[in-house]
Amino acid sequence: MTVEMSDVQGPVLVIAPHPDDETLGCGGIIAALSDRGETVHTVFVTDGGASHRSSKTWDRSRLSAVREDEAREALRHLGAEMQPRTHLRLPDAAIPHSGCAAYEASVAQLESILIALRPRTVLVPWRRDPHCDHRDAWELTMAALEQTGQQPLVLEYAIWLDELGAPEDHPRAGEMDRVAIDAQPYMERKRTAIRAHRSQLGLLVHDDPDGFVLTENTIARLIGPEEVYWRDCPVKP
């Protein structure tokens, strides 16, 4: 189904597992609702510090700090400079799981953001994204939502599904509705915003040949005329 950008209602909570997911997954909604004067609160779940593990010059804390700066700049390009954002700073690639104190603390932090924001729309990573942080961020968010009892519209965005997903990772028949939002007017801003994530484009860390690099292919796949989300089917088969 096609949803008009004007149908997306704020306040919006954006859950980004890593700095760059906000732009790749949700840049159009962030830009459009910021332009409309609606509140868009972005939560960056991990510190993003695991993208260049072998670098001698960019240790985890230095890299994490620069990734927060990159996130701020990306949001500025999307027109969300003045919007609230939170960095939970959980360890990249090692988000705590249910049953430990760090997990409960993160759920509680998200819960207090939800209570303060009262979002009408929540953008979360796809529940079966091949990247563990994306799945874990979905789970944290769902746990926090359940605690609050809030029932906003939840839209899930898939970052790595089409490139790395196994068949069982994809939405099953009757499970989800595909929601495509016209993001054409925001494409250029999204392209500019993604360029702010220099550390993820191979432009910052030069001593880790195995470090993560976002390819042109991935950027082109995700920054297109449509922003695609998945929404729980209201009626299950």
Ligand SMILES: [Zn+2]
């Ligand atoms: Zn990510």
